[in-house]
Amino acid sequence: MKFLHITDTHLGYHQYGLEERARDFFDVFEEAVELAIERKVDFVIHSGDFFHTSRPSNAVILQGIELVKRLNDAKIPVFAIAGNHDRGNRVKDVSPLHILKDLGLKLIEQGTVEYEGIHISGLKYLSKIAVRKLRTIRPILERFLENGKNSYFHILMLHQEFQPVFPDGLFISREIPEDFDYVGIGHFHEKQEPFKYSRGYVVYPGSTEFTAYSKNEDKVPKGVFFIEREKNRTEIEFVELKSRRPFIQYEFKEDEVDLIAERIKRDLEEIKDRRRKAPVLILNCEIDNLSLKELSTRLSKGGIVPDGENILYINFRLKRKETNKTSSVDISAKEIDIKKELRSLINDEELVDRVIEIIENARAIDSTDEFKKFLKENPELLDI
Numbered sequence: 465m466k467f468l469h470i471t472d473t474h475l476g477y478h479q480y481g482l483e484e485r486a487r488d489f490f491d492v493f494e495e496a497v498e499l500a501i502e503r504k505v506d507f508v509i510h511s512g513d514f515f516h517t518s519r520p521s522n523a524v525i526l527q528g529i530e531l532v533k534r535l536n537d538a539k540i541p542v543f544a545i546a547g548n549h550d551r552g553n554r555v556k557d558v559s560p561l562h563i564l565k566d567l568g569l570k571l572i573e574q575g576t577v578e579y580e581g582i583h584i585s586g587l588k589y590l591s592k593i594a595v596r597k598l599r600t601i602r603p604i605l606e607r608f609l610e611n612g613k614n615s616y617f618h619i620l621m622l623h624q625e626f627q628p629v630f631p632d633g634l635f636i637s638r639e640i641p642e643d644f645d646y647v648g649i650g651h652f653h654e655k656q657e658p659f660k661y662s663r664g665y666v667v668y669p670g671s672t673e674f675t676a677y678s679k680n681e682d683k684v685p686k687g688v689f690f691i692e693r694e695k696n697r698t699e700i701e702f703v704e705l706k707s708r709r710p711f712i713q714y715e716f717k718e719d720e721v722d723l724i725a726e727r728i729k730r731d732l733e734e735i736k737d738r739r740r741k742a743p744v745l746i747l748n749c750e751i752d753n754l755s756l757k758e759l760s761t762r763l764s765k766g767g768i769v770p771d772g773e774n775i776l777y778i779n780f781r782l783k784r785k786e787t788n789k790t791s792s793v794d795i796s797a798k799e800i801d802i803k804k805e806l807r808s809l810i811n812d813e814e815l816v817d818r819v820i821e822i823i824e825n826a827r828a829i830d831s832t833d834e835f836k837k838f839l840k841e842n843p844e845l846l847d848i
């Protein structure tokens with residue numbers, strides 16, 4: 465028995481407002497689908513955030529249909545749960561994944577299905593408030609186990625926040641009963657090494673493309689897990705997706721702009737033959753007097769321009785250097801408080817991080833007009 469574990473494909477994510485980025489999210493998903501067909505897997509599991517939003521555009525719905533249909537034509541069913549991004553707008557609407565149900569996608573909201581002697585259980589994303597009300601999701605998961613009693617192989621799909629990848633997440637050992645053979649978790653976008661959990665494994669494939677939802681995302685490979693089960697042995701192989709776009713991050717100070725321009729040029733030259741797509745640069749710059757406009761002008765003078773061929777896009781993340789020497793400590797303390805306050809107001813960790821990112825950038829911008837322009841150029845900051 466063979467299957468592919470895909471998660472967090474965020475189909476339809478127009479990162480930075482770019483059509484090319486939306487295409488990238490389709491490309492990697494398509495590569496994963498082709499891999500499933502090539503390796504003749506028995507089925508695919510998808511552990512949430514298939515679509516980037518609960519209201520994907522018609523064009524994006526058609527992309528989703530195309531991918532699921534291709535698997536369906538190869539007689540490969542997809543078992544999926546909804547994530548926080550595509551679960552439907554709170555209580556008012558259903559998940560867009562329902563649209564794909566008759567085309568070969570088996571949507572599991574909360575329960576267990578049997579497929580050729582294998583049991584697949586899934587629980588759609590539950591908000592922090594919902595989890596807090598329940599206090600624990602363990603009884604739900606225990607019922608799943610009951611559904612698949614004496615199962616040859618029992619898979620569990622979840623899209624929740626767990627320790628240690630989410631420092632204030634749920635505890636795996638407290639929440640997840642030990643008798644599942646494979647626990648596939650979505651939501652965390654950095655791929656993790658699978659780890660043994662009693663008789664099974666806990667597996668985080670991470671997102672298939674770069675989303676900037678977690679800190680080290682650009683440092684880990686993007687891909688899917690291929691699982692082969694034969695005579696009580698489970699082989700788990702990570703397969704990297706080659707069509708992802710490269711992201712390169714730089715950190716520098718205002719007086720290092722010319723130096724960094726040189727370094728970027730050298731780095732781009734070095735990877736030129738190995739890459740298929742023009743990279744996105746993320747420039748974390750601590751600025752003192754320079755405005756965003758001046759910074760990008762100086763970089764373009766040094767040859768660093770998003771021309772689509774060598775660089776697709778430059779994402780600036782600016783931090784205003786504090787003039788008062790003692791204030792740096794106060795600022796960070798303030799930031800921690802802001803985060804705490806925001807958390808009590810907003811029930812979504814991603815949104816909290818977005819808002820903080822906007823605040824940080826706003827501190828480095830001088831006027832409302834410049835801020836408006838900045839938001840227009842960085843629509844992904846608001847695209848939750």
Ligand SMILES: [Mn+2]
Nearest residue numbers: 472513547651
């Ligand atoms: Mn996600």
